[in-house]
Amino acid sequence: MFDHLLANRLQGLAGEAAFKMLAAANRLEAQGKKIIHFEIGEPDFPTAKNIVAAGKKALDDGFTTYCQSQGIIKLREAIAEHVFQYKGIKTEVDEIVVTPGGKAAIFYTICVLVNPGEEVIYPNPGFPAYSSVIRYAGGIPVPVDLREENDFRLDINELKAKITSKTKLIILNSPSNPTGSALTRSDLEALADVIKGKDIFVMSDEIYDRILYDGKVESIAVLPGMKDKTIIVDGFSKAYCMTGWRLGYGIMHKEIAQNVTRLLINSNSCTTHFVQIAGIEALTGPQDSVGRMTEEYRRRRDVIVDGLNAMDGITCRNPKGAFYAFPNITGTGLKSSQVADYLLNEAGVALLDGSSFGSAGEGYLRLSYATSMDNIHAGLEKIQKALRKMISTAK
Template sequence: MFADLLAARIDNLGTETAFLVLARARALEAQGREIIHLEIGEPDFDTPRNIIEAGIRALNAGYTHYTPAPGLPEVRAAIAEYATKQKGVPYTAEEVVITPGGKPIIFFTILALVNPGDEVIYPNPGFPIYESVINFVGGKAVTLPLREENDFRLDVGELAALITPKTKLLILNSPANPTGGVLTPEDVARIADLVRGRNIFVLSDEIYDRIVYDGVRPVSIAAQPGMKDWTIILDGFSKTYAMTGWRLGFGLMHRELAEAIAQLMVNSNSCTAAFTQKAGQEALTGPQDAAAAMVAEFKKRRDFIVDGLNSIPGITCKRPLGSFYVFPNIKGLGRSSQELVTFLMEKAGVAALSGAAFGKYGEGYLRLSYANSIENIEKALVKIAAVVKVL
């Protein structure tokens, strides 16, 4: 009814397909269908009990009011201390902005830095909100391919060829959604050498940096010489601590940028919920056993789903080093990614995402989340194997 009256900029916004597929899956479940959920990027574990109790204590203690826009001082300080250890970069509380989830850091960073016509280089396949927000503000989205033959890591030479005088921002995501790829320390050092001194900011999405396997330890580009002031790190609590519904993320950045991001908070959300922030403080400073156990279980599931997928004719799958996603190659099945996703949902009751939902270089792949039980993953693999036989 009102579509013609909406602001033109709304047409530039994309979406996150996972939520659309989830809605379709829920609709089928409401009809009595059994659906195995491999589409949504959410830990299937509950938030650890000590964090829940901290949130309850905060509510009972009166943490039900506004906080400063960038966050409670003691929580910002706890995040700075954590980040200093985890990232290997010294941070202070003034360099932390707490937000309701990680996405606002993407949105606010691009809003604060990118003028119409500025170029932003982003990974493809990659988290779709990157491109969506670049287009929304009138920036030019410049695709940086991530290819299977390079373990879904960017090619530094290819990156160099994409940089122009109009390049304002580079987006990195390691460990990556949707591929699970992880940049090597050598990759990160070479990227830093490439952008250093060019007045190019880096938005480093490190939301999965605690969910890694096989002895991998991600390296933040902020730790490279001369890069801290030019890097905005996105991190948060949703993945590591199974706190997706709490809506709690944070950004690490130069204090001048932090002031600008805080202004955007004032103009949008006012602040992040006080009791949620206190729960996050407990997450960082309390026991880490539950987080470690969750990652250990994810590793078992990763190995199980990768081995299972590789046993299905027409499908091959790399073993990812981070996140809780696999990105199997389904080109041997002779169907587009979306065709196969639709077929799996309707015929097999398996909810998956098309690789193309993460950009054109994702065509020929699926994204499957193994944030589900091995029992359900096994059922899904059996169903997938049965369905592809009749394609």
Template sequence: MDRLGTESAFEVLAKAKQLEAQGRNIIHLEIGQPDFPTPINIIEAAYKAMKDGHTGYCPSAGVPEFREVVAHHITETRGISVHPDEVTVTPGAKPIIFFTILALIDDGDEVIYPEPGFPVYESVIDFIGGKAVPLPLREEVDFRFRLEDLVDSISDRTKLLILNSPQNPTGGTLTPEDLKAIAELAQKHNFYVLTDEVYSRILYEGKHHSVINLPGMKERTILIEGHSKTYAMTGWRLGYGIAPQEIADKITQLTINSNSCTATFTQIAGIEALTGQQTSVTEMVDEFQKRRDAIVGGLNAIEGVSCIKPLGAFYVFPNVTQLPLSCEALADYLMNEADIALLPGTSFGKYGDGYLRLSYANSLENIQEALGRMETAIMKL
């Protein structure tokens, strides 16, 4: 257990809640969940499913009807042919990360993962006994990796490469050229790719690209998707993976031995999410884009802070290296002095040093208030 890490966002949230209990007015920019309600058609579908008696166990790989809908959705959006048997449904997307690494990685196998990145990647690699190899995402290339860094990270023990695009915590996205290079290296060096695409619909420019649809990649790619971000369903716990049949079977076996299955009525609601109206998604992304533009402009107006404009997700990752505090001390200072909850970049690995992560999954009014508080506090340093 000593090798298992955590998510700092939940620790900061707990501290912020303690301060709120003391009467402080904390603005929450630390948690990565949409501040929009789950669309009513999805709620009604779940309620009907429960009333109709869909409250018992279901097949561990998922409700067949939901797996069929997911297979069709991925076929349409990624331009590949997906069979329902290649779909495994889990309570949230995290189990796909955990189960894939459990299924593929033996002691000493190397896993390359993006850093700064979602902290669960490194945590699970270490826990399983693999060797975690960070791949730096660099601001000078819009928080993508440099090809030479990826080439240097590969060894004869490399078993898996983890991708995340659009990315948490930076909002960066991989280009088609990046993905082509990854595909060539994966096939040359015979490693798998785990591609985390839970923010695929929260994109502000261009279209989403996935490594899974490149020649020779479907058979060595595990794709992660879910409903938490796109449909504001974080608490519903509904995710899924697309994997080659033999890996999908292993993920199902691990599901049987852990959580048994994902709630049946949640999956029925998930069918409605994918097949019903999508205007709520469009409206949410439009609102996120307004907030992104406001927060990027506001951060760049603060002396000593610079911030590039993210292309996806709902995070900004401003550079604070010109300020006299470390990013950890600055995050604490802004919590205690300005009542703003946010995260230091080092919550996402050593390559996050010198940055902060702010989630703009909050109202435009609160974001503008936070920017004002932040500027006032930083001027006192």
């Protein structure tokens, strides 16, 4: 009814398939159906007790007020130390902005850097907020396909061919949602070489880099000349199971940080004070739960990938990081959206159509294995049965 009265800039904004599928699954659950959830990218572990206790104490201690818009100094100091320890990047507190979630850091970064008509290169399939916010900012989304034969890593030569005089920003996401792929040091070196001497920034979304099964964390920001051109996006949701706390951050040149903060002041004033105190505990307290959780994800990954590979018409690569399996279903002859709908309604399994992450995701499904081993076994069995039925009726 009000469509014609809404601001034009909203036209670019999309929803997110994971939340849509969750809502559809919840509707079925409300009707009494049992659903196995593989759709939402959320750790199934609780926030560690020491972090919860720090949050509660901060509430009791009265940290219920506004605070510095850029983030409280103690948290920014803890982030600087953490980033040095894990990513080998030396950074100062004025280069860090604390945000209400990593997603807010993505939103602010794109809005601060991208003018209408400027191009932003991003991975396809990729996290849906990238293309959506690029369009919202008036920018032109320029997808680069992640190909299975390249282990879903960005092909830097293909990316190079997409750079024009209008390119403003390149988005990286390693380990990647939805493919679980990870960029190698040589990919990053090749990219750094391609943009050397050009006024192009890189937004490197590293939110899954603590959930890496092999190899070591690589950030493009450590390469010569890249720190000032890189905006690192990170957050507490995945590594510390703090999705609902809404805590993330960006690391960037201090001039960009000042402008991201300006946008934050105008939209959010600051990130929740007591949540930031809990964030200090997350970074400075015991880290063993992160390692234990990643080992559990590895066990689940092995089960889900083997189970998917055993199904007719399906092949699945081993994700290198994050907690998503991204099986290729082209051998079934079925469309991804058809399969996702059928599995939800006929088998009670909620997972995502790969094409909801971009056109290059057609022919794939995304399953989050941030769920119990029992659910994984039961879900695989249901998928297997339902697919057999679907394929035989399609013949």
